[in-house]
Every structure is written in structure tokens, then in C-alpha cells.
Amino acid sequence: MRIDIITLFPEMCETVLGESIIGRAQKKGTVELHAHQLRDFAFDKHKRVDDTTYGGGMGMLMKAEPIALCFEHLCEELGTRPHLVYMSPKGQVLTQQRVRELSALSNLVILCGHYEGVDQRVLDEYVDEEISIGDYVLTGGELPALVLTDSICRMIPEVLSDDLCFEDESHYNGLLEYPQYTKPSVWRGKEVPEVLLSGHHANIEQWRHENSLLETAEKRPDLLRKVSLSDRDRQFLQKHGLL
Ligand SMILES: C[S@@+](CC[C@H](N)C(=O)[O-])C[C@H]1O[C@@H](n2cnc3c(N)ncnc32)[C@H](O)[C@@H]1O
Numbered sequence: 001m002r003i004d005i006i007t008l009f010p011e012m013c014e015t016v017l018g019e020s021i022i023g024r025a026q027k028k029g030t031v032e033l034h035a036h037q038l039r040d041f042a043f044d045k046h047k048r049v050d051d052t053t054y055g056g057g058m059g060m061l062m063k064a065e066p067i068a069l070c071f072e073h074l075c076e077e078l079g080t081r082p083h084l085v086y087m088s089p090k091g092q093v094l095t096q097q098r099v100r101e102l103s104a105l106s107n108l109v110i111l112c113g114h115y116e117g118v119d120q121r122v123l124d125e126y127v128d129e130e131i132s133i134g135d136y137v138l139t140g141g142e143l144p145a146l147v148l149t150d151s152i153c154r155m156i157p158e159v160l161s162d163d164l165c166f167e168d169e170s171h172y173n174g175l176l177e178y179p180q181y182t183k184p185s186v187w188r189g190k191e192v193p194e195v196l197l198s199g200h201h202a203n204i205e206q207w208r209h210e211n212s213l214l215e216t217a218e219k220r221p222d223l224l225r226k227v228s229l230s231d232r233d234r235q236f237l238q239k240h241g242l243l
Contacts, residue, residue, distance in 0.1 A: 001032070002108075013145065013146060049066050051063055087145050112144070174226060176223070178209075
């Protein structure tokens, strides 16, 4: 998969995405990531990418033309019209389900806003989807674009050492992950649950599933209402007074 980020701060994106698991995935060629300097597509004397808003107001707004030119350039380079996401606090809040769907695309372009945001006309013309990373406002779209890129890349086969890594994780199946422990088996008098040391795979699986249910019921009961529970799950939660 290839992801292109349109931004005023390409170094910020490249630095973060060049590290750790995503950095290694890029080196292996499992994912291809590019950050494009929007200013390179501003062709007026001062290379302006922003201007004042019509109707008045304090802040500056990103101009339509450089964004359109950058996206059109990418369409030409890719030989296809990629899906364009604008990171925006007005968008649908990102979910693991949407991350999974987006990770199936071959190409994705992400537009980062700045200042007061972006001229509506270029959003109407080219943007397929607006995505938010939560109901709060940041200074720019770079951190949200990095969140989206990271979450998508780790779903791509061979980016993580084992695909089961994410299949067990919080949100993948609608539940939160069970608690986890590493060595030593006793830390400051606190013991790891005995079943996890037993080597009995079926019992460990059952403990993990039940504790996944407990975590979700206690921390995010709203999620529990959205998943389909088996009769056994219901009985287990009822026994703990959580349903
Ligand atoms: C200061 S914000 C603009 C907010 C805009 N004036 C509004 O009220 O909706 C600047 C840029 O940061 C990005 N941004 C801020 N908060 C975000 C969020 N929660 N999710 C995704 N992008 C966000 C967007 O790209 C936005 O264009």
C-alpha cells in the first residue's frame, strides 16, 4: 500500500514514520509512504498557501489552488484517482473498523489542514471523506494524519511480526484486550494469575476471553452494547453483576 500525505510539515511526518515498526516496514518495502510539501505547489511570487477568510475573522485559511495542484499531480504520478481523506475535527471519528477498511486500499492520500482549516471549495471538489481522531481541536492535521497512517500500516500483512498481534488487540473484535503480564511471575508481592503459568492453552484462552469481557464491561460498557455476545458470555457477565 502507498500513502501520500499533503502537508506544510513533511519533515514532521517523515521523522515519526521513519521510526520503529513503520520505519522498518518502509525499508522492507511492505508500505510506501511519502510526505509532500504543499508550498511546492504554490506558484505565486510569495509561495502563499494561506490567506484571510472572506466575511472576516481572526485566522488564516489554506488556499484551494495549491491543494488542488498537489492532488492532481499525485493522481498523474499514481496513474489513478486515489481516495482522499481530509483530517478534520468535523469528520467521522476514526474507528478500528474504518482503519481495517482503509488498509485494504492500494493508495490513499491524506490532506493535513492548518490554521483555521481549508477553503471549502477544494474540499467539495476532491475530498472523499473527512476523518477526525476525536472530539477536540489540534493546531494541525499532521498528528491526526500520523495516527491514521500508523493505525492503517500495522494492519497490512507482514508489517507486524504476526497478524495475530492485532487480531487479539483491543477493538479488533469489538472488545478490549485482556490484561497482560511479563516476567517476573511475582513482582513486589503481586502474582501473575496462575492459569497463565499453567501451559494449558484452552484454559488460557478461556481466561483471556473472560477477562476481555470484564475489561470491556468495566472500562467501556458502551462497546459491550455493540458486540454480539454468546449465551455463555451473557451468563458470565451476569454472574459478575455486569449485565
Ligand atoms: C485548528 S484546526 C481547524 C479547526 C476548524 N476551524 C474547526 O473549527 O473545525 C486546524 C487543522 O487541524 C486538523 N485537526 C484539528 N483537530 C483535529 C481532529 N480532532 N481530528 C483531525 N484533524 C484535526 C485539521 O486538519 C484542521 O484543518
